[in-house]
Amino acid sequence: MPIYLDNGATSYPKPDEVCGAMIEYMTHNGASPGRGNYARAMDADKLVYETRKALSKLLGAPRPGQIIFTCNATESINMALKGYLRPGDRVLTTGYEHNAVARPLKKLETERGIRVELIPCAPDGTLDLSAMRSLLDGGTRLVAAAHGSNVIGCITPLGEVVGTAHERGVPVLADAAQTAGAYPIDAAALQIDMLAFTGHKGLLGPTGTGGLYLREGVVLSTLKEGGTGGMSLSPFPPDDPPDRYEAGTMNVAGIAGLRAAVSYLMGVGVDAVRRHEVELTGILLDGLDSVPGLTYYGPRDTEDRLGLVSFNIEGRDPHKVSMSLDRDYGIMVRSGLHCAPSAHRLLGTAPVGAVRASLGYFSDREDVERLVRALKEISSRGE
Numbered sequence: 363m364p365i366y367l368d369n370g371a372t373s374y375p376k377p378d379e380v381c382g383a384m385i386e387y388m389t390h391n392g393a394s395p396g397r398g399n400y401a402r403a404m405d406a407d408k409l410v411y412e413t414r415k416a417l418s419k420l421l422g423a424p425r426p427g428q429i430i431f432t433c434n435a436t437e438s439i440n441m442a443l444k445g446y447l448r449p450g451d452r453v454l455t456t457g458y459e460h461n462a463v464a465r466p467l468k469k470l471e472t473e474r475g476i477r478v479e480l481i482p483c484a485p486d487g488t489l490d491l492s493a494m495r496s497l498l499d500g501g502t503r504l505v506a507a508a509h510g511s512n513v514i515g516c517i518t519p520l521g522e523v524v525g526t527a528h529e530r531g532v533p534v535l536a537d538a539a540q541t542a543g544a545y546p547i548d549a550a551a552l553q554i555d556m557l558a559f560t561g562h563k564g565l566l567g568p569t570g571t572g573g574l575y576l577r578e579g580v581v582l583s584t585l586k587e588g589g590t591g592g593m594s595l596s597p598f599p600p601d602d603p604p605d606r607y608e609a610g611t612m613n614v615a616g617i618a619g620l621r622a623a624v625s626y627l628m629g630v631g632v633d634a635v636r637r638h639e640v641e642l643t644g645i646l647l648d649g650l651d652s653v654p655g656l657t658y659y660g661p662r663d664t665e666d667r668l669g670l671v672s673f674n675i676e677g678r679d680p681h682k683v684s685m686s687l688d689r690d691y692g693i694m695v696r697s698g699l700h701c702a703p704s705a706h707r708l709l710g711t712a713p714v715g716a717v718r719a720s721l722g723y724f725s726d727r728e729d730v731e732r733l734v735r736a737l738k739e740i741s742s743r744g745e
């Protein structure tokens with residue numbers, strides 16, 4: 363049996379209920395939500411609303427309307443950064459951001475003259491919060507930080523980051539692409555201002571789904587304008603979320619799948635998912651410790667990290683290692699820069715990168731043990 367250990371890219375497999383819900387919508391409903399008063403259109407509307415409600419519960423949003431649907435975390439982050447930042451604004455971010463954050467910021471640097479500064483951090487991803495505090499003094503308007511690094515595996519202490527930023531009245535955008543569904547999040551309790559998430563990783567939903575949580579009172583300029591199904595006489599988008607930000611017909615089949623995924627996850631419990639991943643990560647790190655010449659990156663304490671581990675074997679090209687894992691052992695992992703070159707610069711693994719094994723809720727001990735056995739063989743072979 364092939365082993366899938368690329369859950370950091372997208373989770374696999376999906377619960378059967380996810381595929382079932384998508385087929386059900388496509389076969390028996392197929393209507394556009396919020397745009398008709400016939401029964402099936404209203405059923406589609408209800409389906410979208412129930413998904414919003416389930417997500418708001420899962421992520422700690424006080425009201426369902428604070429969850430805006432997008433097609434992935436990348437769109438959510440673009441919506442937040444481009445909708446919030448004005449010419450000349452200063453942004454603090456981390457040195458381990460995914461390009462989903464780094465590239466929109468770069469574009470805004472060029473086009474709106476925003477200034478981007480990094481919060482100093484150690485190679486294991488530990489942020490220097492006192493340095494952050496002094497950097498905040500220079501007129502910063504936003505802190506944008508990954509909740510979890512897709513390369514280092516470190517978890518950003520969001521409560522402390524938000525607390526520090528709020529001392530100076532600066533809002534925080536959290537990129538929860540790697541954590542939503544895999545790590546407990548309570549957006550209201552943490553007082554997060556904006557939280558971007560994707561539906562197809564830890565949330566176990568289909569690709570093409572994602573969302574942005576907005577704290578009450580956060581208003582963004584819109585990234586796109588168009589039909590929202592109501593207030594059609596107005597030449598402008600509606601003022602209120604979520605309609606304000608959701609122009610165009612939505613990915614209802616994807617949202618149907620996401621609703622099933624979220625209800626599956628709530629049945630299991632995000633805490634249980636987290637416990638499972640922490641336990642397997644411990645087994646993986648112990649195993650990797652026994653592979654000659656192998657170095658892995660990020661925190662050693664499994665409580666401080668996500669269920670993904672990047673590593674290199676001395677003198678070996680990570681791409682060749684991952685190709686051998688697939689070809690010779692049927693194990694799927696991802697090698698390279700993982701769309702996060704700055705994280706690899708921090709680790710000293712740029713420009714080639716590393717191999718990343720990322721666990722998911724459906725990974726088990728046998729998967730991890732087979733990976734470790736394969737790596738021992740690869741390490742003992744000449745290239």
Ligand SMILES: Cc1ncc(COP(=O)(O)O)c(C=O)c1O
Pocket residue numbers: 370371434435436437460462463508510511512537539540560561572
């Ligand atoms: C930390 C992080 N942010 C953002 C993204 C982008 O997610 P998506 O491709 O679903 O937009 C990813 C995906 O790998 C990620 O790991």
